[in-house]
Amino acid sequence: MILNQFLLLAAILFCLGVYGALARRNAVLVLMSIELILNSVNINLVAFGAYHGNLSGEVFALFIIAVAAAEVGIGLAIVLLIYRNRRSIDLNQADLMKG
Amino acid sequence: MSLVLASVDWNIAQNVFFYIFAIIMVFSAFKVVTTDNIVHAALFLVVVLAGVAAQFILLGAEFLASTQVLVYIGAVVVLFLFGIMLTRAQVGADSELDQPNRWPALLTGSMMFAVLAATLIRTFEDTELPDETVTTTQQVSDTIFSQYIVAFEATSVLLLAALIGAIVIARKD
Numbered sequence: 001m002i003l004n005q006f007l008l009l010a011a012i013l014f015c016l017g018v019y020g021a022l023a024r025r026n027a028v029l030v031l032m033s034i035e036l037i038l039n040s041v042n043i044n045l046v047a048f049g050a051y052h053g054n055l056s057g058e059v060f061a062l063f064i065i066a067v068a069a070a071e072v073g074i075g076l077a078i079v080l081l082i083y084r085n086r087r088s089i090d091l092n093q094a095d096l097m098k099g
Numbered sequence: 100m101s102l103v104l105a106s107v108d109w110n111i112a113q114n115v116f117f118y119i120f121a122i123i124m125v126f127s128a129f130k131v132v133t134t135d136n137i138v139h140a141a142l143f144l145v146v147v148l149a150g151v152a153a154q155f156i157l158l159g160a161e162f163l164a165s166t167q168v169l170v171y172i173g174a175v176v177v178l179f180l181f182g183i184m185l186t187r188a189q190v191g192a193d194s195e196l197d198q199p200n201r202w203p204a205l206l207t208g209s210m211m212f213a214v215l216a217a218t219l220i221r222t223f224e225d226t227e228l229p230d231e232t233v234t235t236t237q238q239v240s241d242t243i244f245s246q247y248i249v250a251f252e253a254t255s256v257l258l259l260a261a262l263i264g265a266i267v268i269a270r271k272d
Contacts, residue, residue, distance in 0.1 A: 001113050003226045006154065007219045009121045013128050013147070015212035020132030022204030026196045028182050029137060032144050035175065036128055039151045042163075050158045050232035055242040058160050058234060062243070065163075065170050066254045070261035072175050076182040077268040083186045084271075090195065 006047035013040035027079045027089040031072060038068045117157055124150035135192045141179045148172050159233035162240075 013036055020033030042061040049057020083089050127146040134140050148171040155164035198204070243251050 001110060001117060001157070001228045002223075003228055004219055004223045005114075005117060005121070006158070007223065008216060009124070009154070011212060011215040011219060012125055015208045015215070016125075016128045016132050018211055019204050019208030022207060023132065023198055023201045024196060025198050026137060028179060028186065029132075029140055029196060031182075032131055032140060032179060035144065035171075036131065036147065039148065039171075042167075043151060043154055046155055046158050046160050046163060047228075050160070050228055051226070053229060053232075055234060055238055056246075058163050058239055059242050059247050061160075061163055062166060062239075063247075063250060063254055065166055066258060069170055069175060070258055072178050073261050073265045074268070076178055077265040079182060080185055080269050089186050092198070 003047060003051050006043055010040040010043040010047070013037075013043070025091045027082065027091055028076070030091065031075045031079070034075075035068065035072070038064055113157055117154070120150045120153045120157075124154075135194060135196055137183055137189075137193065137196060138180075141176060141183060144179070145172055145176050148176070158228075159231075161233070162236040 017033045017036030017040065020036065021030050024030050024033060042064055045057040045061045045064070047057075049055065049061075079089055082094055086093060124147050127143040127150070130143040131140050131147060134143065148167065152164045152167040152172075155161075155167060
């Protein structure tokens with residue numbers, strides 16, 4: 001296997017995640033796109049760790065998994081709060097801070 | 100195509116499985132960001148996350164693959180399904196999931212991919228991975244509990260803070 005096939009797969013997933021985070025207006029779908037981005041970063045870290053024969057890549061991927069779990073928990077709590085207050089999780093309607 | 104051909108004679112089985120999983124993952128990720136049914140998006144996300152676990156196994160990271168299945172497929176996707184259920188999303192097709200104007204997002208994503216792909220191909224070209232990349236759970240835990248013990252403790256505090264924070268935010272009063 002060559003290193004680049006993993007890196008290019010991760011790049012494709014990352015860019016699909018970026019597209020999703022920008023093009024969706026349902027808050028839950030934006031969080032899903034962010035999960036795609038975090039997973040592509042994990043593939044990158046593990047591939048580079050295997051390439052260098054170093055375990056730090058895998059350990060940081062584990063930390064990213066833990067942080068992503070915390071992020072989803074908090075993110076969905078915020079989405080639920082928005083839904084409770086506005087009866088909608090359309091991000092275009094959450095514009096209180098717009099001047 | 101020289102990228103593909105250079106590695107075919109090296110380890111055919113791993114490459115065949117890599118490309119099978121990669122095609123499934125890219126297709127599913129594409130459906131996650133384009134489908135107009137929010138429950139289908141969550142289920143396609145399961146396929147992508149399982150594919151990532153398969154890539155971890157191909158890279159010899161067995162502990163990370165099992166953690167990926169447990170934490171992502173077991174917990175995060177269930178949280179997403181709870182979120183979909185509690186926000187009473189429309190079941191079935193819903194045309195209101197996308198921004199009215201998607202061209203800026205498409206432009207950003209494709210330009211970012213062009214830059215990333217050009218840089219990666221020019222930098223790493225046909226660099227081979229080592230033949231033996233398997234790491235055992237014991238090696239991973241030895242690294243966590245020696246070199247990265249401070250980061251590990253900080254992660255546990257972060258998880259506790261996230262737990263309390265989520266309860267405080269979502270509580271009704």
